[in-house]
Amino acid sequence: MAEENTVGQIPTVIADELHIVYRVNGAKTGKGSATAALSRIIKRGEDRGVRKVHAVRGVSFKAYRGEAIGLIGSNGSGKSTLLRAIAGLLPAEKGHVYTDGQPSLLGVNAALMNDLTGERNVILGGLAMGMSREQVRERYQDIVDFSGINEKGDFITLPMRTYSSGMAARLRFSIAAAKDHDVLMIDEALATGDRSFQKRSEARIRELRKSAGTVFLVSHNNKSIRDTCDRVLWLERGELRLDGPTDEVIKEYEKFTGK
Numbered sequence: 001m002a003e004e005n006t007v008g009q010i011p012t013v014i015a016d017e018l019h020i021v022y023r024v025n026g027a028k029t030g031k032g033s034a035t036a037a038l039s040r041i042i043k044r045g046e047d048r049g050v051r052k053v054h055a056v057r058g059v060s061f062k063a064y065r066g067e068a069i070g071l072i073g074s075n076g077s078g079k080s081t082l083l084r085a086i087a088g089l090l091p092a093e094k095g096h097v098y099t100d101g102q103p104s105l106l107g108v109n110a111a112l113m114n115d116l117t118g119e120r121n122v123i124l125g126g127l128a129m130g131m132s133r134e135q136v137r138e139r140y141q142d143i144v145d146f147s148g149i150n151e152k153g154d155f156i157t158l159p160m161r162t163y164s165s166g167m168a169a170r171l172r173f174s175i176a177a178a179k180d181h182d183v184l185m186i187d188e189a190l191a192t193g194d195r196s197f198q199k200r201s202e203a204r205i206r207e208l209r210k211s212a213g214t215v216f217l218v219s220h221n222n223k224s225i226r227d228t229c230d231r232v233l234w235l236e237r238g239e240l241r242l243d244g245p246t247d248e249v250i251k252e253y254e255k256f257t258g259k
């Protein structure tokens with residue numbers, strides 16, 4: 001486990017036996033007969049069709065300043081759920097998660113306004129992250145240049161709904177990466193950009209780490225993880241299978257996936 005050599009380091013995220021459970025209403029509804037409907041009304045709680053999905057099961061780890069940590073695991077293993085819990089978007093069913101400052105979650109679904117232009121979204125996104133109008137103005141051009149949105153024409157003045165999914169993801173990453181974060185969490189964002197954008201974002205992640213933040217990166221691309229992270233958490237069925245240096249964990253993961 002990655003508990004050695006941590007003396008004197010400053011923890012940024014601590015997960016302590018964390019459990020996250022989703023509750024899904026309207027599941028188990030069965031056939032739409034009148035009797036079934038009546039029995040649903042009479043029954044309560046669990047029996048009324050609320051199903052639980054236990055997505056994260058007793059996960060514990062400590063993350064420190066300056067670390068870039070990859071999160072890997074098969075589909076549905078709980079990676080995005082864990083990030084959302086760290087960001088404070090999901091309550092813990094059991095256990096705790098402690099963070100230093102406000103973590104920023106940059107997901108492929110990060111909420112920007114599709115009907116607004118890229119330009120307006122850069123401004124709104126910057127303000128929403130706590131930058132002042134001045135700071136947004138100062139960094140505006142860098143954000144647009146970094147995203148590469150205008151490489152093929154003046155797209156930044158068009159509504160975001162006209163962007164390809166890769167272009168939108170690049171803009172989201174560029175907005176989020178314009179600020180130094182205590183804890184920056186990136187969910188698959190790198191996978192959507194093209195190779196030259198991926199290289200730029202990997203370089204930016206390295207910079208963010210130098211400015212003493214902690215970066216979490218969820219990806220199915222082992223190369224991206226190898227290039228960016230020095231530590232990896234491997235989740236499987238909501239449990240933490242392995243936590244350690246990137247090469248060691250990816251080696252075990254590749255054995256598991258048969259690569």
Ligand SMILES: Nc1ncnc2c1ncn2[C@@H]1O[C@H](COP(=O)(O)OP(=O)(O)OP(=O)(O)O)[C@@H](O)[C@H]1O
Nearest residue numbers: 022024053055073074075076077078079080081082
């Ligand atoms: N909003 C939700 N409501 C109910 N269950 C959910 C919800 N989101 C995720 N789950 C379930 O939680 C489990 C973990 O999902 P999660 O999205 O965290 O996995 P993941 O490791 O990020 O997967 P992927 O690699 O496919 O993105 C899955 O069983 C999934 O079905």
